[in-house]
Amino acid sequence: MPQDTLKDHGAEKKLVNIRLWVAVGFMILLCLGLISRLFYLQVVRHVELSTQSDENRVLVQPIPPTRGLIYDKNGVLLAMNKPSHILSIVREQAKDMDVLLADIAKLVNLTEGELKRFDQRIRRRRPFEAVPLKFDLTSEEIARITVNQFRLPGVDINAELVRYYPEKEAFAHSIGYVGRINDRDLQTLDPALYSGTHTTGKIGVERSYESILLGKPGFQEVETNARGRVLRVLKKEPPVPGRDINLYLDSKLQKIAIEAINGRRGAVVAMDPKTGGVLTMASTPSFDPNLFVTGIDTKTFNGLNTNIERPLYNRASLGEYPPASTVKPVMGLALLANGVVKPEDRVFDKGWFQLPGSEHRFRNWKRSGHGWVDLNQAITVSNDTYFYNQAGKLGIDNLHDFASQFGFGHRTGIDIREERPGLLPSREWKRGAYEQPWYPGETVIAIIGQGYMLATPLQLAESTSLIANRGHYVQPRLVRENIPEVQGEFWGDDISTGLTDEADAFNWELIIGAMEEVIHSPRGTANWRIGRGLKYRMAGKTGTAQVVSIAQGEEYDAEKLKEFERDHSLFIGFAPADDPQIAVSVILENSNGASNVARKVMDAYLLPRLAAAKNQKEK
Template identity: 50%
Template sequence: MLEDSLEDRRREQRLVTVRAMVAAGFVLLGIGLILMRLTHLQMKMHEHFSVLSKDNRVKILPVSPTRGLIFDAQGALLAENHPSFSLELTIEKIDDLDATIAELAKLMPISEKDRARFERLKRQRMRFQAVPIRLNLTPTEVARFAVDSYRFPGVDVHAELIRTYPKAALTAHVLGYVGRINESELKSIDKGNYAGTNFIGKGGVEKAHEDLLHGRVGYQQVEVNARGRILRTLENTPPEPGQDLYLYLDTALQQAATEALGNRRGAVVAIDPRNGGVLALVSQPSFDPNLFVEGISQTDYDALLYSPDKPLYNRAVRGQYPPGSTVKPFIALGGLATGTINSRKGTYCPGYFSLPGQSHRFRCWRRGGHGTVNMREAIVQSCDVYFYSLANQMGIDKLHDFLATFGFGARTGVDISGELPGLLPSREWKERVRKQPWYPGETLIIGIGQGSFLATPIQLAAATATMANHGHFIQPRLGYASRVPGAPTAHKLPTVSQTLDVGDSSYWQTIIEDMAQVVEGARGTAKRIRSKDYRIAGKTGTAQVFTVGQKESYNAATTPERMRDHALFVAFAPVEDPRIAVAVIVENGGHGGSTAGPVARQVMDAYLVGSKLVQDQDQGEPHGD
């Protein structure tokens, strides 16, 4: 019994010992498995994981370049970068957004406007892109947040340079503005180059010269932790700052042109015919571009967008108006160049013109007619019948082709974004767009700059400058030169030019003298703007807003203001040595001679008479050839 029990106990002990040894075997097997795995990870795959580990901690951060400044011809600053602090939220890093904003509101005022802008930008953002909740923090607010910042993961004070436009509304239509890059712009830009940039040119010169103003992005190789906090910089490739841009624009003249238009809707474009430089470009009413930089509030935007005066609409390059009688000198030149007429031959004006075999009367603006007029008299008095007849003789094809050489119906290519081409009708255009044949009557209407013929103020100014230059067309430009910040010399921007051939170069002088008589002649339609200081060559124009019926007559007094005719005037001066070409349109302003002419005169006075003064104050920025 005792023997058995002892034997049993020995057997049990042996059993447990064997099991313990088996277990030891399993333990060794398990440890072996782990070691095999470690051999794989730490020896075979070591290189691979080393790279991954380095990738983990080393991040390439873009460093955005500073946007180039914009100066006017006198070196006055038109667009600058102003340091500003904003409070930004990275939504992906914040657990409870509402609570965080509520806590922040205890530190600094957060208005409804701020919240609305935040909500709007939040929808437009990319993943992990910070969204500002407060802009323009005061130093006190920055300090107050800095003390408590540990409580706000995902919230940062962001210092950035904010574009400001010191001349505000005065230069809004010239410069455009910059704003935060939106989804659609993201698709068209070089994402690498814009990796660190929040702003992009949205219109005007800012958009047209975006490449030059933006510069090249720089990079920083930094060591970061898992939460993206930068611990140290390993390598630094500084950004190439955007180039400063010098414009032909003369702020004093821009101011004078704005004042000349006053509170009337319209546009003024002034070009230096010698180099194509845009001296002034005004579209009234205007707006404050500074509102747009940080994202305009919906209320402000709606107010601008839905105003009947359309302040956001750049009339100077996007306004397409019937050029009216301002095209008559060009058509007359076309008549000479194509050999259709000579300048001395007279045409009888009974007050209307009818095509042979048709009863429809195309009326002259003077109901009683001008009697027999030659080319000069026709231009000076703006006789419609003379030009009906001339257009009819030239035919639409020659008329179209000649006017096209002056740039009508095509964008001038001025460096302001958003320019529209106007419309120079042709037989081909009508068949293509309207699916109708060309009617001879339409040719007559084109002859006096009406019908479907549309031109922009910049086109009219460019064509007038070409006339002043005896056919030397220079593409209108705002950008004169660019300079890499810190570089000793500026680099002149290229210009595009071409010369028109009209067969006999004396034709230019003929037409220019005719245009001078518009101002100087006893019967000239613009005789009231005659100056004793310099000679002006010009042409008035009236663009119909709505068509007067055959039996009706147009009466300005009884027509609602917005249906009244647009007043136009093109001019250049001095006649002998043109230094400025101007196109003016006053919407619903009535007659060109009485409304638009004086505006042009004021602009030319400011430039030609007042320019002495300006030149004395020249701050020495390079300008002129």
């Protein structure tokens, strides 16, 4: 074999050693680079990276406060909180939101409305905040989500307290309801106070006393793993619960009022004349406020909103109606106070009245007339002609100024925001509204509560309480406690009749005596309906408000009119007449029997108290 074909083992060994040292040197350089990098990260940037690590590992979660409860005057719970299982999603932990929602929809039913509201909520959420997708999960839905949760990143099920109204429709307009926070709410709400809270008061007491009922949120720092699961709680500051509220409202009396209305459209307001506490504020038809708590679907809301009977409308404080003859006691006081008439002055009623130089006849409700009528009789039998004759002597200016002292044309300032002022017409008002002068015939119909004049049932209850108190004013209130943080937000006018001297005291008793005759005299307009069998003295006044005009010479016939064109029935009253404990106003739209409703409410409230007082006295 040739010599050059033999291997040079020495050269090969030298080559291997060179390669080995190169490799070792390269490894040393890598180690030095790694050590320097670790030094840079662990020492040079320790503080910065430690903070970032904690932020990835530690989350601050808001803890919503428990909303305050609402009770009636007897301690009956009207607004409470009940546990509800909520399916929520943390956007940062979800990979593909569209895919995730599609997977969830295979497990639980998601409506179009729920998806739309979720999309709205997730746009305004805070980072790493759980956004609710579906409320009130059933046990079966909870089981499905739990079993599949490993493949639903960012999805969690939490038990939270949500608002619940056990009386449902009965107090929907007065207590109101909470609803989901929307974009309009966000413009006025403090985000810090609503951390973790998804609802806010929308109407009624829930809205007016939101700052009291809400409470203050707490927070907790939690340690999470790479998948966002909570491992442990590091720090916790508990929330401050909202304050409970007690109302003047009487749930039993409210139900009796609603039953007495018997499915018709109407409203009942009952007040304690001594305190101003509203005992009953019923408006029918009504709605279930629980529908709004977690978000009402479009179909249901449209059904309520377009319903011809307007169940969402609070007739008690927003409904503006011609007060009709229920204003005659106030107008009688106006005639006496302004010296237009004396108690003994009489007018002959032949069934109608005409202004000088006019052919138009202003008719009395009794076509044949009542003959000779004084002020007491004019109120007792509700004679229109007597007041027609005095309208021109009183004048619209005096009429406006005097009626204004009884709250007409003003908001009462009750502690809910859903209230209208009604309308007390004047020369200035008509000039501004129609650019027309005031005509004498308009005063003639204004003095009997028709024409432009409008009042809410709440205003009528307020003015009735003022009469019951012989001029002492108390402002209507729903909440029993005096809460300075909230009370200043309402805008009632401080009413003072200025009727305080001895002559005025005589006038009060004359008018109240006439209102007693309305109930207890055989000639009284309410005697045959509610006056018989009464175990206490009641003072009251009936009223019938025209909805459509009846042509001259024609008589009103309800059967010939469509339902919504028929007259409204009204009633105001208080009792006992010598020691008023309750004042009531009732409106029944396109129906009659308002006085019957008032009698049932007053009986339910007064008879047990009168019996208890009698037993106590006998002891």
